[in-house]
Amino acid sequence: MADTKALTTRAADFSAWYNELIARAELADYSPVRGCMVIRPNGYAIWEQMQRALDQMFKDTGHQNAYFPLFIPQSFLSREAEHVEGFAPETAVVTHGGGKELEEPLVVRPTSETIIYAMYAKWIQSYRDLPLLINQWANVVRWELRTRLFLRTTEFLWQEGHTAHATEAEAEEETRRMLGVYRTFMDQWMAMPVVTGRKTDSERFAGALRTYSCEALMQDNKALQAGTSHNLGQNFSRAFEVTFQTANGELDHVWNTSWGVSTRLVGALIMTHGDDAGLVCPPRLAQYQVVIVPIYRTDSERGAVLEAADRVRKELVAAGVRVHLDAREGMKPGAKYYEWEGRGVPLRLEIGPRDVAAGAVVLARRTGGKKETLPMEGLVPRMFQEMERMQTDLLEAARARREANSIRGATKQLFLDYMEAGGGFVYAGFCGSNDCEAQVKEQTKATIRVLPDEEFRSVPAPATCMWCGRPSVAEAVWAKAY
């Protein structure tokens, strides 16, 4: 690492902390192209872990992977009116190929609904072809005005699920199911609690009937939209003539859904668990769950220590633990500790001559607390135990932080004061009018993150709109957002 100084603290400058952490942990780097990032091996490894877990969950819910092209005929985008309005301003367009001007410009996909539903129109004829449940892992490009590593880059990696169903009810069920999959993933893998719910029209996906979202609260009390699931209704099937014959011979348009999460989740992970020493990675997503640092002075100590360390490593590998033995020479143990802490490795085992003699290892946890000497005997189950505990502790800590920064039943004044004081989630009554939403955004920068699902709602439900005092039609969760 180039820089050995401490990171800017979160309290001093959250944004600087975030950028420095990414550099320190070697998660990503700026590319020569404005707004684009290079995902470095340490960052990509986390994404791979995410992919692995999510991909399995998609397959377990009946989806198959496929791949659709990067280029989309420009005319495709225009077929769905709201969709083109939403995305046209931020597309990159290819006008030349092979040295010649193209007859029709090609849009670099900002999302793939149009090209996928154009294909579905060919593939779907009968209700027997439904449901069609496809996911793709891909890169997309959105020409954003302002970018931030992982959170909003010009090109980003994601997955997008696209499904077609025979009935509206089935599509709605799928939309909700995948939102649930995301929520489970964020809870159980990322140790990141989320509030789920429906988006208001102003935040709805361009072309969707309804958009649902998972919203997480970062350590600076700004909300991050971590994953979305859209019920597209028949908007795209009408635009792309995706029709099928029903069991009784009638022709109908299919009902579609789409849902996605992106490399933004790596940013979410950083801002949920990171501390002033660097990344804190939940064990289930860590590239290395355990790092072993050997300590020795003499050659004979070196031999014995490395032999013991490698034995521990092999035992853990055999048990399926992702473990790394840091046997680099000429580097003091302390320097290695700092490095692995910055990278967020959950557990560190130190093995020195004393430990070899005692048949023991020293355990240090990334989340703090005293170091602990453990017998080598029974180490493997102990490591699993530690990882499980850390995983649940991280989730609990994140949940507690979120709750400490959420208020319910806010009045207008309380709301204004709260946003002024730094913000967080505010649960409050909402009259349903675009005007109120726009006014709040104008005055406080806060937006409605979701109209929360039932389990997140306040009891009793708020009776009036926090802003205008008219009767409330739904409770809303407000926050300033990324």
Added chain:
RNA sequence: CGGGGUGUGGCGCAGUCCGGUAGCGCGCCUGCUUUGGGAGCAGGAGGUCCCGGGUUCGAAUCCCGGCGCCCCGACCA
């Protein structure tokens, strides 16, 4: 596109006001000694000072014009 900042070895910076031919810390390489929380010593490698003009005997430095990047805001996953 507005506001702010910044471009000098890999990274972080000083030098710019007041022109004289580039320096510090970290990192890197070699060797020796080290190694239980960021090692020490010695020797070394590495720079078109963002770009283009201009002024001058001479420009990192002064003048003019560009460009890049970062941060804050508007747009957005």
